[in-house]
Amino acid sequence: MKFFVNEDCIGCGLCPSVCPEVFSMTDDGVAKALEADVTDSTAACAQEAAQQCPVSAIEHN
Ligand code: SF4
Incomplete structure (x- = not known):
């Protein structure tokens, strides 16, 4: 995934605090995700962050 x-x-900075394994903030002040596939256990925290994102900006394949 x-x-x-x-x-x-x-x-807002929420996703890097919920799942720093996958998300980080860029110098532009927005979040970015790892560009690699993540393992199932890491995907769980990333999905948690996706659910909590206030603007539903986190998508996955
Ligand atoms: S992707 Fe969502 S949770 Fe992450 S910093 Fe942006 S607005 Fe916040």
């Missing part, structure tokens, strides 16, 4: 942050991100 691979995660993506779309252009709706408002840079």
Whole structure:
């Protein structure tokens, strides 16, 4: 499973705090996701972050 942050991100900082294994903040003040496939255990926290994102900006394949 691979995660993506779309252009709706408002840079609230929630996803890197919920799942730092997958998400980080860029110098532009928005989040980005690992560009690699993630393992099932890591995907669980990334999905948690996706559910909590206030603007539903986190997508996955
Ligand atoms: S939780 Fe959503 S809005 Fe907040 S930084 Fe992550 S992707 Fe952006």
